Amino acid sequence: MFYLIKNILERKILPGTEKKLIKKIMPVSGSLEENLTYFESSFENCIDLRVRKFKIKSNNAAIITLDGMVDKETLAISVLNPILKSNLPENEQILKQYEYMKDEVLSTSEQMECFNYEDAMSSLMAGCTLFLIEGVPRILSIEVQGFESRPISEPVTEVTQKGSREGFVEKIKVNITLIRRRIKNPNLKFERMVIGSVSKTPICLFYLDDMVSPKILDDVKKRLKEVNLKYVLSAEYLIPYLEEKNSFSLFNAVWVSERPDSVCGKISEGRIGILVDGAPNAVILPYLFAEYFQTMDDYNQRPYFASLIRILKYMSFFISMLLPGIYVALGTFNPEVFPTEVINKLAASIGDTPFPLLFETLIILFIYEIMREAGLRLPRALGHAVSIVGALVIGETAVTSGLIGAPTLMVVALTAISSYVIPNLYEPVALLRLVFAVVGGVMGVLGITLLFTMTLIGVCAKNNYGVPFTTSISPFKFGEMRDVFIRAGWKVLSRNYKKVQNTTKNK
Amino acid sequence: MKKVSIIIISFLLLVFISGCMQVAQVNEKLIIQAMGVDLSDEEYIITVQALDVESAGGKDLVAAKKVKIFKARGYSIQDAMVNIKSQSGGKPIYSQAILLIMGEEIAKSGVGVFIDFFIRNYDFSPGVNVLVARGKACDILTTKIDEKIITAEKLASISKEGMDANNSVNSNMGQFIGDVKCENRGAIAGYIMSEELDEKNALVVDKIAFFNGDKLVGVLDPEESKGYLFIKGKSFGISDLVYSPDFLDITYTASNSKSKIKVYLQEDKLSVSIDMNVSLYVSESNVGVNCESDSSNIESLVSDRIKDLAKKAIKKSIIDNKTDIFGFSCRFLKFNFQYVKENDLDLVEMLQDAEYNIKVKTKLVSAKSY
Amino acid sequence: MGKEYKISPYQIFSMFFLIHIFTALTYSPKLSFSKGLWDLMLSAIISLLLSFVLETPSYVLYKKYQSCNMFSGKLGVVYMIIYAIYFIWVACYVFSLMRVFIISVMSPETPVILLSIFAFMGAMYSAHKGVHAIARTSVMIVFFVFLSLIFIALSLLPKIKTENYLPFMSSGAEETINGVIYMMSRNFSLPAIAVILPLIEGNKKATLTIWNVVTHFFSLIIIFLTVGSLGKYLETQIFQIYSVTRIAEVGVFRRLDAVYVATLAMGSFITFSEFCYFFSFVCSNIKKQTVKEISVLLGAIAIFVFGLCIPQSKEFYYFIFNRYILLIYNIIAAFILPLIFLVKKLIIENRSKRK
Structure with missing residues (x-):
């Protein structure tokens, strides 16, 4: 969608829109009424615009705010109160009076002068207060933002056992x-x-x-x-x-x-x-690709345990991507790989179900994806209903009724659990395992091998800003292996801080 | 260009789906565990033991080990297998096969005629065990023990037990066919037979069948089989009874053995020197035998016994049947290849007239009780 | 295609190692009109020495004239044609041999044509991505391949029987000579070195030496294990190394031939992609932009079509992939053409010095 929009805009600008694209920068007027009229007309039918007119000695002034965006207490204490109680030099020019207020009266930490309406509008929209005074062709933007925002809380998607509990917020x-x-x-x-x-x-x-x-x-x-x-x-x-x-x-x-x-x-x-x-x-x-397998917890744990978990993550990645496909391929085309006891059970389970192995696997994968998506969207109060329905419908009833085989269900369950070890990779893995399952069911182990090699080539071909996506693994750098498949101790990691752009370019 | 390639790929995806059209699921296939080959009236009789998949589901482990038997005739193995396929309704898979049993009659007439089927079929692993049955192979495969047909797994473990008891050998297809094709070495296989003990069937593998070329020419009895194993240095666990006028009888078990074989020419005549070192322990003896004080006597007795067994094995195979199953010819050939080639020697014939020097050194390691 | 990337030494090692993997794992004395595999041990040692000889002109040429381009000028057009045909020819050989293996050994239930189409599309995709993608992928695949082959080798060690080893040249020197011709005719990496050497950066001498020694050593190990494990039985098999993996087992891990098949499939796919890429690399010297851009597609289609058609006739197959023809073409592409170019460059240099 974005490419489409981008292409349209790149190729041709629709006739008649040229004028809109070239925006006229309008300077601020010296007339307070004119300025206020501009803002009121721009915010016509907006209930959140607040204009407070007042007099400073004999001069007309006004402050413009957007309701809910400013801290009213700070506005009153730090802006209005000082202005209204200020001892302005009466015989001075209005501009000098303005300068006096700006530099010596106001007790806010940040303020900015706007000379055109666009800058003033941006400041107003950002939650600043605009201070206007009759006869001064400038608008003073004062930062007294006080809109409600979410407090700093633990990140939802990247959970760690040890380490910081602070996550980014919207501000x-x-x-x-x-x-x-x-x-x-x-x-x-x-x-x-x-x-x-x-x-x-x-x-x-x-x-x-x-x-x-x-x-x-x-x-x-x-x-x-x-x-x-x-x-x-x-x-x-x-x-x-x-x-x-x-x-x-x-x-x-x-x-x-x-x-x-x-x-x-x-x-x-x-x-x-x-x-x-x-x-x-x-x-x-x-x-980089290797960074999908790195989390903050790795650096908060002992190196031997972190290395074990790192290896586990790589194994989980391959299991979640390849297991359904390999299972379908071996079960359909190359059952000789299984020991006799396993093949016996597998054959019995397939014989008990009405669907071919490929179809069965795809059904369970789709049902799992539906349940996962439903679990994400459901309100929390109903969340437990999903697990009950899932356990009963799929775990118990489908197997007992003979629609789905127990080995297939076990394979898909293991795949699903493995995919949660690296949540960042869930999207590509979810698609790839479907493709591998189909290819395995159609072309067997050879097809899976070919597709796996093609996927590897696609990943290895990727470059980001001249840095190969699979750098550290390929192009291989022995020194950087300290933080790829294993996590070396801090004494080793702190020896040479690597710069990502120093990986071998064009290799 | 991208749109064209996407359309082509989408079309090809439809084509790819046809890849799963002819596929039979694993439960629709005939998973063969053992095969038996017999000859009758110039026709092959193939007996196939396959997994009974239908009764294998669930937690019942006993049911999981049930097998089905199929039997068919044909003018060739392939012909017979086609008949079996139509009987069973499933495509045969040979990759799970662990046992091949040949009937005595077909083994005597020559295995070269039918063995080609198993060589060409890449599904058949060279690790499949090969046995020769006394009588017919189908009798072995359909033997019932405790009202149940004996499974291929059980048969394979019996032949392995035979190996552990060291009365027989565990010969696989690769080794067997390699030896059949070798001009200077005779192939061997375990000899399985059914015995009735107290109205119950029992299968025993305690003899060795040996082949000259591709034809079965003889069977080493249990004593001769032990002799063979001592010569080959594979006598770990062999038990044997030794009679003596002084002690009446002692049962010894070999715990370790090494065998050094040298084959050399001495005045245009082959000499075979076999030096055996055997460690043994007495597992049973008469009351009153003091194994510690009589150890040298026991060792001497056992040495003579082993020599005797070895001579019997050599006589039966090489001298009586002109079959070198010990690899003496190959040993000589390895180091005297040019000489043999130039003089066009028949090594097996020379072995029949060869001089055999067998030296056995035994050591009583443990008496286990005094 | 994009700009040309430099390949590091270990990447080139991996790329050529995978080519060699494919040829080593499909050694078949039956296809080379030999009796046994054992004498190929001696053939491997001789082949190692000959490989050093054949790669010398390319090495000297690019060491002396680093930025030279064999495909420039009128002579370059001839070179282009010869190398382009060579890479298509060899890729067809790999493609058709893989098909023969699949049909005769695996007898898959999936139509082989489907697998062929899939492989063809994949190779085209890989070649289009460029040499850097193939090189990086090769490094990863070589790691898996090494592990799996070590696993298989360790599982075969207990199965070795010394009586299976006969004296060398027990059937005469003819077997060894046949083996040398067979190995040299299938050493497809040598002409590729002549073409791709400018793209390699790093110590070329060490890279080529290590690659040569490791790959031939690897062949020796394979032959040693294969002959020791199965002996005379091998004479009945076409793909002997595949047969030996069928008896490899370690505890519960049995039927390690699945590992062999996966290794072979990856090796053949990468080999196929590499030659597809080399063909397009050679064609990229053609000045017409359209030909350059569609060279990958053209090359892949040519390989696919010829690879399917040639095995239809057994006589034609044995004729076109005759070991003597392949050997002569190998020597021309790997040795003679770079040597001519080197001599030409030296003559030109001498003339300019005299002036």
Whole structure:
């Protein structure tokens, strides 16, 4: 869908819209009435616009806010009260009086002068208060934001046993502080951009200046400027623009994380992060295949245990992807691989059910996916009903009635459990295991081997910003094996901090 | 270009579905565990023991081990198997086969005629056990013990037990066919027979059938089989009874043995030197025998006995039937290949006139009780 | 295709090792008109030495003239045609041999044509992705292959019987010579080295030496285990190494021939993809943009069609893939053409120095 929109916009701009694209920047008027009229007409039929007119000595002034976006107490104490009780020099020009108020009266920490309506509008929409005064062709934007936002809580999708319980929230400023608190280094840069022609969503690019590759940074900025979306409502909207052009791949080249600690770990390796206002996660790029198997818990546990879990994750990945396909292939075409006792049981189970093995496996996989999706969407109060229905319908009744075989059910159950070991890979694995099951049922072990090799080739062909997606594994780097299949101790890991862009390029 | 390739791939996906059209599920196949081959009136009789899949479901482990027997005639093995396929309604799978039994008659007439079926069929593993049946193979495969047909697994373990008891050998297809094709070595296989003890059937594998070329020429009796195993150095666990005028009888068990064989030419005549080192222990003896003080006598007795067994085995196979089952010819050939080739020697014939020097050194390791 | 990527030494080792895996695992004395496999031990050692000789002109050429392009100029057109035909020819051989293996050994219930179409599509996809994708994948596959082959080798060790080993050249030197011709005719990596050497960075000498020694050592191990395990029985089999894996077992792990089949399938697929890529790499020197772009498709279609048609006639199959013809073509592509180019370059250099 995004490609379609993008292509249309790239190829042709519809006639008549050229004027709309070239926006006129209107300077702020010196007349208070004119300014107020502009804002009132822009926010016509909006119930949240608040205009408070008042007089400062003999001068007309006003503050404009959006209801619910400002902290009214701070507004009253730090803005209105000082202004109204200020001792303005009466004989001075209005501009000088304005300057006096701006520099010596107001007790807010952040304020910005806007010289055009667009900047003023952006500030107002961001939750700032606009201060206007008759005769001054400027608008003072004062940061007294106080809209309700979710408090910092534990991330939902990336759960750890040990380690931080803080996760990103929707407010970009809070997210910035979460990162800044962890890397107290002036080399940590935050660059602001605005994306979305209508939503004007603020985003923030962050990186470590002494670690990041300037080439990759420029590339990312260029791609972000090419984003031609109207609305950017979550970080995932940016992903297609950040990946390589025209590359369809099941695996993401960028990572979206809810954890500030993980994100800080990644940018310390020279990666670039993107925060999107309104999204409780950060985008990190470039992302490598081996990192799907790394979690924060690995670095909080002892190395031997972390290594064991790491190997378990790789095994789970292969089980969740290949097991149904191999089971169907061997059961249908190459049963000689099984020991005699197993083949006996398998044959008996297939004989008891009306469907071929492939069909049976696909049915159970689909039923499982339906249950999983239903479990996600159901309200919590009804959630336990899904597990009861699932256990009764599939676990008990289907097997007892002879519609589904017990070995097949066991295989799919094991597949499902294994896929939850690496939740980030659930999407590609869910699709791949269906494809492998079909190929296994149609072409046997040979088909699975060929498809597996093709999948490997597809993964190995992927490059992100010049960095091979399968780097560390292939192109093989022995030194980096310390954190791929095993997790070496901190003494080893801290020897040479690797930069992701220093992996061998073009190999 | 992308749209075209997507359309082509979608079309091909439909074509790929045809890959599963002719597939028979595993329960629709005939999973063969053992095969028996007999000859009768110039026709092959094939007896097949297959898994009874229908009764294998559920938790009943006994039912899981039930087998079905199919029997068919044919002018060739393939012909007979086609008949079995039509009887059973399932495509035969040979990959789970663990046993091949040949009837005595067909073994005597020559295995070369029918063995080609098993060689060409890649499903048949070279690790399949090969046995020769006394009488007919179908009798062995249809033997009932406690009202149940003996399974191939049980038969294979009996032949393995025979090996452990060291009265027989565990010969597999690869080894058997390799020996049949070898000009200088005779093939061997376990000899299985059914005995009736107290109105109950029992299957015993305690003899060795040996082949000259592809024809069965003789069977080593239990004593000769032991002699063969001592010569080959595979006598671990062999038990034997030794008679002596002084002690009456002692049963010994060999715990370890090594055998060094040298074959060399001495004045145009072959000499075979066999040095055996056998460790043994007395497992049974008469009351009153003091094994510790009489150990040298016991060792000497056992040495003579082993020598005797070895001579019997050599006489039966090489001298009487011109079949070298011990590999003496191959040993000589390995180091004197050019000489044999140049002089066009018939090594097996030379072995018939060869001089055999058998030395046995025994050591009583443990008497177990005093 | 995109820009050309540099291949590191271990990647090239993996790529060529997989080509060799395919040829080693399908050694068949019956197809080479030999009796037994044992004398191929000596043949492997001789073949190792000859391989060093054959790869020398390519190595010297690219060491001396790193940025030279064999396919430029009028002579380059001839070179292009010869190499392009060679890669198609060899890929057809691999494709058809794999089909023969599947049909005769596995007798699959799936129509073989379907498997062939799937393999063809996959190879086209792989070649289109480029050499870097194939190279990286090869590294991963080689790791799996090594593990599985070590597993099989360890399981076969207890089954070795020393009486199966006869003296070398017991049937005469003819067997050894036949074996050398057979091995050299199937050493498809040598001409590929001549083409792809410019893309390799790193220590080329060490890479080629290690690759040569390891692959031939690997062949020796295979032959040693195969002959020791099954002896005379092997004379009855076409694909002897497959037969020996059928008796390999370690505890509950039986029928390790499934591992063999998977290894062979991966090896053949990568080999097939590589040659498809090499064909398109050679064609990329053609100036016409359209030919360059569709060279992968053209090459894959040619391989598919010829690979299906040639085995239909047994006589034609044995003629077109005759070991002598393959050997001569190998020597021309691996040794003679790079040597001519090297001599030409040296002459030109000498002339310019005199001037």
